[in-house]
Amino acid sequence: MSFFDALSQAGKDQDAQAAPEAVCSRKGCRAPAAWQVLWNNPKIHTPERRKIWLACPEHRDWLEDYLRQRSFWKETVPFDPAPEPTADPDTPGAPA
């Protein structure tokens, strides 16, 4: 069995930004995502490329472990389904 077969069985593959329905990438899990697990396969991805799996709190460790075992795991960051725009004052260069 190739790595890709194993990967497709382990999780729903997602490219770049999170899909509209932000649910856990673990196969069969429909829980809302709370984490983004960022990974990279150096054999097929350029070093700066990041693949993203969404993870619910329950499966975060499972997905991280899966990628860590293959040395693909990069980092895990909190997933915010509706990011607030950062408060940016209209006045540029306000005096300190």
Ligand SMILES: [Zn+2]
């Ligand atoms: Zn899950």
